[in-house]
Amino acid sequence: MKSLEERRKIVEPMLALRMPPKTATLVRDSLVNRVIEGCCTSYEFEIGALSYRGVWISTIEDIEVKVDGETIPYSNMMFFCNGLNYPIPDMGKHSECFWGIKDRACLRIYRPGGLPKGTHRVSITIYKRADFGHSFGDGEDGFEDAQEFQRTQMIKDSCEFTVK
Amino acid sequence: MGHVKHSITLYGFGDRYVSGAYTFEDILVKAKKLGGDGIEVVAPQMVPGHPNPSEEWISYFKDACENYELDPVCYSIYVDSGKHKNRFLYEHERLAESIHEMETAKRLGFKIVRSQDALLPTTMEKLLPYAEALGIHLAVEMHGPWHPSAPLFQQYLELFRKADSPYLGVVPDFSAFNSCTTDLILNSLPADCFHKDILIQANECLATTEIPVDEIEQMILNMGGDELDIEIFRAKLAGTGPNAKMKMNIWRTHPEFDGFRDFLKYTKYVHGKFWFVDENYKEKSVMYPQFIKIMKEERFNGFIASEYEGSMFDPTISDEDQIARHIIILEKLWEAV
Numbered sequence: 001m002k003s004l005e006e007r008r009k010i011v012e013p014m015l016a017l018r019m020p021p022k023t024a025t026l027v028r029d030s031l032v033n034r035v036i037e038g039c040c041t042s043y044e045f046e047i048g049a050l051s052y053r054g055v056w057i058s059t060i061e062d063i064e065v066k067v068d069g070e071t072i073p074y075s076n077m078m079f080f081c082n083g084l085n086y087p088i089p090d091m092g093k094h095s096e097c098f099w100g101i102k103d104r105a106c107l108r109i110y111r112p113g114g115l116p117k118g119t120h121r122v123s124i125t126i127y128k129r130a131d132f133g134h135s136f137g138d139g140e141d142g143f144e145d146a147q148e149f150q151r152t153q154m155i156k157d158s159c160e161f162t163v164k
Numbered sequence: 165m166g167h168v169k170h171s172i173t174l175y176g177f178g179d180r181y182v183s184g185a186y187t188f189e190d191i192l193v194k195a196k197k198l199g200g201d202g203i204e205v206v207a208p209q210m211v212p213g214h215p216n217p218s219e220e221w222i223s224y225f226k227d228a229c230e231n232y233e234l235d236p237v238c239y240s241i242y243v244d245s246g247k248h249k250n251r252f253l254y255e256h257e258r259l260a261e262s263i264h265e266m267e268t269a270k271r272l273g274f275k276i277v278r279s280q281d282a283l284l285p286t287t288m289e290k291l292l293p294y295a296e297a298l299g300i301h302l303a304v305e306m307h308g309p310w311h312p313s314a315p316l317f318q319q320y321l322e323l324f325r326k327a328d329s330p331y332l333g334v335v336p337d338f339s340a341f342n343s344c345t346t347d348l349i350l351n352s353l354p355a356d357c358f359h360k361d362i363l364i365q366a367n368e369c370l371a372t373t374e375i376p377v378d379e380i381e382q383m384i385l386n387m388g389g390d391e392l393d394i395e396i397f398r399a400k401l402a403g404t405g406p407n408a409k410m411k412m413n414i415w416r417t418h419p420e421f422d423g424f425r426d427f428l429k430y431t432k433y434v435h436g437k438f439w440f441v442d443e444n445y446k447e448k449s450v451m452y453p454q455f456i457k458i459m460k461e462e463r464f465n466g467f468i469a470s471e472y473e474g475s476m477f478d479p480t481i482s483d484e485d486q487i488a489r490h491i492i493i494l495e496k497l498w499e500a501v
Binding site: 052061102129136139140141146 | 175178181182183206208209212213214215243244246248249250251252253254255280281282284307309310316353354356357358390391392395396399400
């Protein structure tokens with residue numbers, strides 16, 4: 001058995017971890033450059049289910065994306081789900097959109113020419129509230145004690161995509 | 165199938181459904197093969213287009229239930245309190261959204277709708293005329309960390325007594341009565357980093373004795389465990405320490421049996437939550453023999469759902485085998501007690 005310190009380094013982060021998503025957040029091999037009438041101004045990749053039961057997109061407070069180490073600004077990014085598109089800062093306002101676990105959802109990144117051929121490292125962090133919990137109240141009444149809805153969960157993933 | 169009515173909640177197959185290993189049709193076939201008398205569907209999990217499924221899907225579901233001779237018993241809905249930033253749902257939202265879901269349940273052929281504790285008793289009371297009109301039994305789930313004597317559930321009990329209606333009630337979930345956390349939770353940690361066998365023994369002490377937690381910790385050290393084992397014990401098993409699983413109660417040998425009995429009068433559907441039934445047909449985390457005895461004494465004639473949750477901690481275990489074992493355990497206990 002490894003030393004106590006070595007084992008602690010491995011185990012302690014796992015103890016602090018909440019239940020991770022059931023599927024990879026970045027759907028592997030899903031990145032494609034989008035070609036429209038022979039022109040390319042964006043690429044996109046799919047986002048996997050974040051929960052065992054689907055989520056309201058209004059619970060997503062922020063999405064950060066880095067591609068090859070470069071942070072993508074909101075102005076160059078759009079979330080797509082159920083045939084509709086949402087700028088990232090607006091997602092919280094859209095309580096009408098339920099993202100079911102079998103619904104295709106993707107992030108589109110705007111960039112003239114798309115991504116060049118080769119391998120690219122994409123990292124994502126999604127900040128999300130719980131959809132439901134055991135705190136209760138009516139509207140704002142009692143909400144100040146509802147820690148479970150005030151803390152956001154950070155869902156992280158990172159992988160390499162290859163553009164052929 | 166004996167004297168107890170079995171329901172299989174399709175949620176038990178949820179992990180493999182999410183991952184794509186099973187289709188919805190696969191799950192219906194498995195439920196049929198396992199021999200449940202009825203099924204439960206978790207609406208936002210398996211109903212495409214939730215909360216507005218298409219007419220085509222509704223027709224497909226009803227035809228599938230008929231073809232596989234599956235009785236749609238319980239439709240599980242949620243109170244999504246986190247939907248809006250900085251507030252819970254308002255009552256008008258809880259009411260309108262619940263009525264919408266109850267109508268959908270009716271269209272799909274379900275007889276029971278399971279909602280959640282955050283519905284609140286005052287709102288549930290206002291839903292009674294709709295439940296009556298639809299012929300739906302609307303039930304609030306008593307899920308851990310809630311328990312019968314919790315003030316919120318005492319308010320629900322007061323409502324059930326006052327309404328005295330077959331259309332309002334509760335779904336007790338055994339997570340509200342569990343004696344210990346499942347050992348499976350340890351499977352998510354690397355086996356070469358801690359003394360798993362010692363922690364399994366410690367968990368047995370939690371489930372079957374009232375030995376104080378600090379004495380169990382000393383036992384862990386005496387058996388050859390170390391500081392990290394204590395940290396894991398606190399976080400994953402005893403429910404203490406900074407990384408403890410949020411708010412869940414470990415009832416050890418004294419779950420609220422009398423409270424369970426009180427609520428059973430208003431129960432048509434029990435969530436037979438389980439994580440692992442061993443080869444001797446024992447589920448360490450829930451005192452099934454005692455609860456089944458109470459159900460028989462109270463002449464319970466509703467459904468017990470086999471609600472498998474072990475795949476959350478160990479996806480290598482066969483969900484089908486576990487649900488089959490759970491049905492057997494219920495049959496054996498129902499006959500024996």
